[in-house]
Amino acid sequence: MSKNLSIVNKDLKEERDKINFNVEEFTNWFYGGAEKVKEKKYIENYFLSDKDLNLELDTSYLSYKDKYEEAVRRSIVVYKKLYKLHNEMGGTHEDFVKIMENLRFTMGAINPEGNPFVLHFSMFALTIMNMTNDEQKAEWLPRIFNCNILGTYAQTELGHGTYIQRLETTATYDPKTKEFTLNSPTLTSYKWWPGNLGHTVDHAIVMAQLYSQGKCHGIQPFIVQLRDSETHKPLPGIDIGDIGNKVGFQTVNNGFLGFKNVKVPYKNMLMKNSKLLEDGTFIKPKNAKLNYGTMVIIRVHMIIDAACRIAKATTIALRYSLVRRQSPINPNEIEPKIIEHITQQNKIFPGIAKAVVFKCMADYLTKLHLSITQEGNTGNLARMPELHALSCCLKAVCTNEDAKTVEVCRLSCGGHGFLRSAGLDDVYRNSTAAQTYEGENTVMLLQAARFLIKSFNEARNGGSLTEGVKYLFDFIGRNGKREIFDNSINGILRAIQAAAAGRTYIAWKHIEDDKRHNSIEVATNLAGVHLTKAAELHGYVCLLQVGIEEIEKIIRNVSPALGLVFKNILELFAVDLILNKIGDVIQHVDISNEDIEKLEKQMETLFKFFRTSAIGVVDGFDFSDPIIDSTLGSYDGNVYENLINAARKSPLNQEDVNRTFHLYIKPFMKSNL
Numbered sequence: 071m072s073k074n075l076s077i078v079n080k081d082l083k084e085e086r087d088k089i090n091f092n093v094e095e096f097t098n099w100f101y102g103g104a105e106k107v108k109e110k111k112y113i114e115n116y117f118l119s120d121k122d123l124n125l126e127l128d129t130s131y132l133s134y135k136d137k138y139e140e141a142v143r144r145s146i147v148v149y150k151k152l153y154k155l156h157n158e159m160g161g162t163h164e165d166f167v168k169i170m171e172n173l174r175f176t177m178g179a180i181n182p183e184g185n186p187f188v189l190h191f192s193m194f195a196l197t198i199m200n201m202t203n204d205e206q207k208a209e210w211l212p213r214i215f216n217c218n219i220l221g222t223y224a225q226t227e228l229g230h231g232t233y234i235q236r237l238e239t240t241a242t243y244d245p246k247t248k249e250f251t252l253n254s255p256t257l258t259s260y261k262w263w264p265g266n267l268g269h270t271v272d273h274a275i276v277m278a279q280l281y282s283q284g285k286c287h288g289i290q291p292f293i294v295q296l297r298d299s300e301t302h303k304p305l306p307g308i309d310i311g312d313i314g315n316k317v318g319f320q321t322v323n324n325g326f327l328g329f330k331n332v333k334v335p336y337k338n339m340l341m342k343n344s345k346l347l348e349d350g351t352f353i354k355p356k357n358a359k360l361n362y363g364t365m366v367i368i369r370v371h372m373i374i375d376a377a378c379r380i381a382k383a384t385t386i387a388l389r390y391s392l393v394r395r396q397s398p399i400n401p402n403e404i405e406p407k408i409i410e411h412i413t414q415q416n417k418i419f420p421g422i423a424k425a426v427v428f429k430c431m432a433d434y435l436t437k438l439h440l441s442i443t444q445e446g447n448t449g450n451l452a453r454m455p456e457l458h459a460l461s462c463c464l465k466a467v468c469t470n471e472d473a474k475t476v477e478v479c480r481l482s483c484g485g486h487g488f489l490r491s492a493g494l495d496d497v498y499r500n501s502t503a504a505q506t507y508e509g510e511n512t513v514m515l516l517q518a519a520r521f522l523i524k525s526f527n528e529a530r531n532g533g534s535l536t537e538g539v540k541y542l543f544d545f546i547g548r549n550g551k552r553e554i555f556d557n558s559i560n561g562i563l564r565a566i567q568a569a570a571a572g573r574t575y576i577a578w579k580h581i582e583d584d585k586r587h588n589s590i591e592v593a594t595n596l597a598g599v600h601l602t603k604a605a606e607l608h609g610y611v612c613l614l615q616v617g618i619e620e621i622e623k624i625i626r627n628v629s630p631a632l633g634l635v636f637k638n639i640l641e642l643f644a645v646d647l648i649l650n651k652i653g654d655v656i657q658h659v660d661i662s663n664e665d666i667e668k669l670e671k672q673m674e675t676l677f678k679f680f681r682t683s684a685i686g687v688v689d690g691f692d693f694s695d696p697i698i699d700s701t702l703g704s705y706d707g708n709v710y711e712n713l714i715n716a717a718r719k720s721p722l723n724q725e726d727v728n729r730t731f732h733l734y735i736k737p738f739m740k741s742n743l
């Protein structure tokens with residue numbers, strides 16, 4: 071996609087003239103190679119240039135219903151084109167995945183408040199791909215890929231989202247009719263939240279308690295038709311609708327769903343993991359948590375989403391900060407670009423570093439997921455708990471950081487950041503939604519902490535540990551002595567590891583002490599605050615460790631100039647992290663006041679170096695103007711023109727005098743109060 075052709079603001083141009091590395095080389099890294107960048111640009115342009123999308127229409131001014139209808143209309147324009155492009159490319163599965171991956175960002179620009187089909191192409195398709203036997207794949211996958219049916223993932227209920235073992239929807243098997251009967255026995259058993267459920271889809275994966283031969287066999291996935299394929303009317307026994315206005319995700323069409331004696335054929339229970347014989351005999355899966363697999367995949371994908379939201383928000387904040395001038399630093403000098411205020415650098419530069427390190431983590435986790443899934447396909451499930459713990463931990467840490475960073479970026483844009491046209495509000499809403507969906511973040515941290523405590527016990531007993539938690543051995547080996555701080559990247563990593571291990575120890579000790587008076591469960595609950603802190607610190611350990619390993623590799627493969635930028639970014643991430651976690655570090659590391667002052671000074675030096683590269687890095691994220699969709703963050707930096715043009719488009723500005731003047735204001739003013 072070509073950059074905006076208008077004249078670039080001179081302050082921004084001056085910044086770009088000073089960039090001391092090859093921006094394109096950075097972009098190639100961010101998207102995984104020059105070929106991928108080409109593909110991304112092609113796909114972006116292919117979709118966004120379509121006039122039928124009518125992207126001129128600012129949907130934020132529409133009513134709730136109109137927003138949904140426009141989002142459906144636009145999505146269909148996109149999906150029709152997607153299939154056309156897919157056929158042109160050769161029609162392979164890989165081609166489809168390639169388009170979908172690139173379409174993720176483009177879709178955000180087309181439907182800024184969410185995609186009413188997102189669940190069909192993600193959780194619904196993934197569940198059918200990963201949890202079905204061969205006959206089921208043959209029956210359902212072609213219909214899903216051809217969009218002959220549209221589906222969602224219906225797990226959460228009014229009464230339970232977190233503790234899924236207690237979901238109340240029932241699926242009772244009758245071997246005589248070879249059917250399940252689905253029921254929602256209580257109000258709290260109604261499905262509540264599934265995306266695209268309200269009025270868009272006609273099928274769903276429904277998680278329900280399986281009853282057979284008079285016994286409950288826990289939650290199992292069923293594919294259920296909800297609406298008639300011609301009329302789209304709810305089928306008999308189905309009570310379905312939209313859950314109403316939300317903080318964000320307005321066009322995702324999250325829905326509710328109740329069942330009253332809904333019949334589902336035997337073949338519709340997804341049978342890759344658990345099995346039910348036709349006579350009703352239940353065969354347990356190798357691991358009961360295999361049915362949670364789709365959630366694990368999505369948590370892994372959420373890390374790159376978090377990285378991209380931060381990349382987008384920091385692009386807007388930085389470009390704006392390079393053209394906005396305010397408040398002279400020396401009273402006699404002209405007002406500087408606001409980025410010259412060091413507090414502004416402190417708001418934005420660490421965010422840019424996070425986007426890069428999260429991207430490294432996303433790549434690492436995607437590879438790990440693939441290798442553990444391949445092991446799983448051969449029947450080896452040994453590393454499933456490790457992947458579960460890591461994906462929960464990073465999903466929580468990265469989306470928490472994401473929401474925090476996006477909000478700081480909004481604040482860094484002052485008053486203008488509060489305008490919708492600044493483009494930060496949808497990013498923020500999506501970030502904060504991600505803190506809750508796919509596992510509420512506190513709950514995710516507690517899951518990771520379970521793994522940490524187990525590993526800690528293992529380490530104390532001289533057992534073996536997985537690579538990512540081996541640092542617990544160092545803590546135990548120090549036998550109560552504190553880690554001595556040294557001011558290098560690896561020194562910072564060891565300090566964060568010591569803090570994570572130390573907090574794990576505190577949590578462990580808390581549980582051990584409480585266990586004398588309480589059950590292990592109660593003791594674990596009472597240690598909850600320590601547990602979440604330990605898991606959070608562990609997440610930072612993983613990020614820094616993977617960041618160091620990946621960036622060292624990158625530096626070996628890029629030009630020296632770009633290598634220096636990556637080194638700078640890694641140090642920024644590390645120093646920002648340790649300064650933010652200094653309280654935890656002080657508790658477990660021998661670090662002096664002088665060391666801390668040195669770190670603070672180092673941060674200032676890092677800012678100075680990054681000052682010239684920062685614009686190159688955000689340009690290198692390569693968000694085109696339609697994708698960035700921001701008056702403050704467009705490539706040309708013509709902020710004030712963009713702001714006034716956007717304001718003029720307000721529906722209120724389409725007439726000189728609004729009718730409320732004659733209806734209410736004038737009579738009120740003339741009424742002699």
Ligand SMILES: CCCCCCC/C=C/C(=O)SCCNC(=O)CCNC(=O)[C@H](O)C(C)(C)COP(=O)(O)OP(=O)(O)OC[C@H]1O[C@@H](n2cnc3c(N)ncnc32)[C@H](O)[C@@H]1OP(=O)(O)O
Pocket residue numbers: 188223225226231232233234235265359360362363365366454455458459506507508509510513517520521
């Ligand atoms: C642009 C993007 C748009 C996206 C659209 C948004 C779509 C959103 C969709 C959704 O939100 S779908 C619904 C998601 N729901 C959740 O994430 C629910 C969160 N809850 C859970 O995941 C589970 O309930 C739980 C918290 C993991 C607990 O599960 P359970 O009660 O069954 O387990 P426990 O008895 O507590 O035992 C924990 C035990 O189990 C192991 N474990 C749990 N999950 C897994 C797994 N996936 N793989 C392997 N092992 C797992 C865990 O390690 C514990 O082991 P032990 O410590 O007991 O050894």
Ligand SMILES: Cc1cc2nc3c(=O)[nH]c(=O)nc-3n(C[C@H](O)[C@H](O)[C@H](O)COP(=O)(O)OP(=O)(O)OC[C@H]3O[C@@H](n4cnc5c(N)ncnc54)[C@H](O)[C@@H]3O)c2cc1C
Pocket residue numbers: 189223224225226229230231232233262263264265319324503506507508509510511512513516
């Ligand atoms: C935008 C959005 C989209 C969604 N899309 C879907 C979808 O497509 N399909 C679907 O099935 N679901 C979906 N969900 C539901 C989502 O997965 C759940 O809301 C989420 O898992 C949290 O569960 P909950 O709502 O039950 O929260 P609760 O568990 O009720 O959380 C409330 C509070 O209790 C705390 N808490 C709960 N349990 C514990 C515990 N064990 N220890 C400590 N604290 C605890 C939490 O930390 C939180 O502070 C979506 C939700 C949102 C917001």
